[in-house]
Amino acid sequence: MLLRTIIPTSSLTVARAEGCHVYDESDRAYYDFTSGIGVLNLGHSHPTIVEAVQRQAAAVMHAQFTTVASSQLNRFAAEVTRWIPTSLTDVFPTNSGSEAIDSSVRMARQITGRSVVISFDGAFHGRTVAAASVSAYSSKIKHGFHPMMAGVVHSSYPGVNGRSVEEAIDQLEFLLDAQVSPEDVAAILIEPIQGENAYRKADPEFMVYLRTLADRIGAKLIVDEVQSGYGRSGTFWAFEQSDIVPDMIVAGKAAGGGLPFGYVALKGEDAECLLPGSFGGTFGGNPMAMAAALATFEVFTSEDPMQASIDNAAWVTSALSQIKSESRYVKEVRQHGYMIALDLVDDQGKPDAASVNRVLKAAEDRGLLLIKGGRNGTSIRVLPPLNTPKGDLIAGLELLRQAVRSLSTSTTA
Numbered sequence: 001m002l003l004r005t006i007i008p009t010s011s012l013t014v015a016r017a018e019g020c021h022v023y024d025e026s027d028r029a030y031y032d033f034t035s036g037i038g039v040l041n042l043g044h045s046h047p048t049i050v051e052a053v054q055r056q057a058a059a060v061m062h063a064q065f066t067t068v069a070s071s072q073l074n075r076f077a078a079e080v081t082r083w084i085p086t087s088l089t090d091v092f093p094t095n096s097g098s099e100a101i102d103s104s105v106r107m108a109r110q111i112t113g114r115s116v117v118i119s120f121d122g123a124f125h126g127r128t129v130a131a132a133s134v135s136a137y138s139s140k141i142k143h144g145f146h147p148m149m150a151g152v153v154h155s156s157y158p159g160v161n162g163r164s165v166e167e168a169i170d171q172l173e174f175l176l177d178a179q180v181s182p183e184d185v186a187a188i189l190i191e192p193i194q195g196e197n198a199y200r201k202a203d204p205e206f207m208v209y210l211r212t213l214a215d216r217i218g219a220k221l222i223v224d225e226v227q228s229g230y231g232r233s234g235t236f237w238a239f240e241q242s243d244i245v246p247d248m249i250v251a252g253k254a255a256g257g258g259l260p261f262g263y264v265a266l267k268g269e270d271a272e273c274l275l276p277g278s279f280g281g282t283f284g285g286n287p288m289a290m291a292a293a294l295a296t297f298e299v300f301t302s303e304d305p306m307q308a309s310i311d312n313a314a315w316v317t318s319a320l321s322q323i324k325s326e327s328r329y330v331k332e333v334r335q336h337g338y339m340i341a342l343d344l345v346d347d348q349g350k351p352d353a354a355s356v357n358r359v360l361k362a363a364e365d366r367g368l369l370l371i372k373g374g375r376n377g378t379s380i381r382v383l384p385p386l387n388t389p390k391g392d393l394i395a396g397l398e399l400l401r402q403a404v405r406s407l408s409t410s411t412t413a
C-alpha cells in the first residue's frame, strides 16, 4: 500500500485529465484549480508536450549525463538561456525542486567556502534534509527528524507574522551583528513569493535590500522560483517584479511540463569555482523530462499562456473581491498573477482551518479542486492553469463563490 500517512486533500481518484479538467473513475469532470500544486501551468497533457514525450520515448528514454551527452539535455541547456538573465549561463538539472534547492545550497557553500544559509520565516523549500532545514513553514516537516542540517538561520519575511519591510531589514541586520558573522554567510535564499505560505510577496524594496546585502557581505542571492516560476505570478519569474538579478535561480514544478524536473541556473564565474565531479545524478535532465521541458518553452512562445492569464487577471480580481465582499469569513485575498489565496477566519475573526476544510469539501462536491496553505492550513489556494479559457475560469470561480457562501449557510443552520 501507499505509505499510510499520505492522505490526499480530495477524495477523488483521477482516471484521466485534460487542460483545466480532471475526471474521476466514473468520468465526472472537475475543474482542477490546483494545477498539481503549480506544475500544470499549461494544463494537463498539453498536446505539444504529449507529442514531444511520445516521440522521445520511441527515440531514447534514458541517457545518464555523466556517462554520455544527450542531445535533448544539450538543447535544453542552450534554450533555457533565453528565459533567464544573461549573467546566468550554466544550468544543473535535477529530478525535483527539493534536489535543486539542496544543490543550490551545496553550490553556494562550495563557491564561497562558507557555510551559513539565511532563509526566511514562512518559507517552504522542500522535504529533503537540506531543503527542510532551510524551510520555516510548518514544524510538521521537521518533527521527529532533528537534528536538521546545521548552518541555517531564519529571519523575518516582510508580511509574515505582521513584520513590515523595515522590521524585516532591522532583524536581518541585527542577526548579522548578534548571531552570525557576515563572513560566514554563503547564501541568502528566498522565495520572491512564498508558495506554501499562501502567496505572500516580498516587497521589491526588500528584494533590492537583499541584493545589496548579498553583494556587501559576499554571499550568493538564491531565488526559489519552484512554485512562482514559469508565468505563475504574472511574470515569467517572480523576481522580475523587483529590480534585481539573483546569483542563482532554482526552478522546478512547471519546468517539466508534468514530468519530474528541476534545475539550478547560475553564473559562469560561480560555476568555474565548483569542483569537477561534485555534482551529478542518475535521472536529472533525462531525455523524457528534457523533451517535455523544451516543449514547455515552445508552448510559452507559440501560445503565450502568460499573456492570456494577464488578460484575465483583472476580471479574476473582481470575481475575487465579490467573493470577499459577500462573506465575513474571507479576511484577506491575495493575488499575484494566478497565485491566489483567501485567508479564512471564524466568527471571532480568528484564522480558521476548519472553514478552509469545509470550503474545499464544498468546492469538490460542486466539481472544483482547490488546495490549502498558509499557517496551519488557514488559507485556500487557487492556481488555475495559465491557459484556462475564460469561460472555465468564470465557471470555476462561481463554484468557489458558492463553496464560500455555503460557510454562512452551514454556520446559520
Ligand SMILES: Cc1ncc(COP(=O)(O)O)c(C=O)c1O
Pocket (backbone or CB within 6 Å): 037, 096, 097, 098, 099, 101, 124, 125, 126, 127, 191, 195, 196, 224, 225, 226, 227, 228, 252, 253, 262
Ligand atoms: C517554493 C518551493 N520550493 C521547493 C519545493 C520542493 O519541490 P519538490 O516538491 O519538487 O521537491 C516546493 C514544493 O512545493 C516549493 O513550493
